[in-house]
């Protein structure tokens with residue numbers, strides 16, 4: 001992804017801002033300008049409102065990655081999970097602050113903002129959401145108070161479930 005595109009998308013990456021159809025209550029993330037269900041049923045497309053995801057959800061499935069992608073060399077093994085948010089949308093993200101062996105389907109997690117990777121000699125640092133177990137300490141917070149947390153060294157305990 002280009003840097004320009006990344007920064008254009010950054011506000012919603014930080015905020016987990018999606019959209020919600022007021023006709024059926026379906027939540028979309030990333031936000032959609034129209035609701036596919038309503039469009040299919042010829043309803044109004046003027047029913048979408050901005051919707052803030054809480055970032056909380058549970059692990060739907062996960063993979064332990066042992067072969068690092070470029071830019072992730074220092075982090076293997078790491079866990080990438082599909083997280084079903086409480087509001088409905090399924091997000092993909094790395095699970096942090098937990099031993100890979102302790103991740104399981106159904107684990108309660110919440111989004112937290114972390115350094116994703118550094119890019120090239122310029123040292124451009126990308127931030128985005130990752131997921132941490134709910135029973136850790138000192139990470140996360142109520143919706144609306146989450147911001148960048150550039151402290152990857154802050155290990156918040158072993159979340160054995």
Ligand SMILES: [Zn+2]
Pocket residue numbers: 021022023024025026035036037038039
């Ligand atoms: Zn709809």
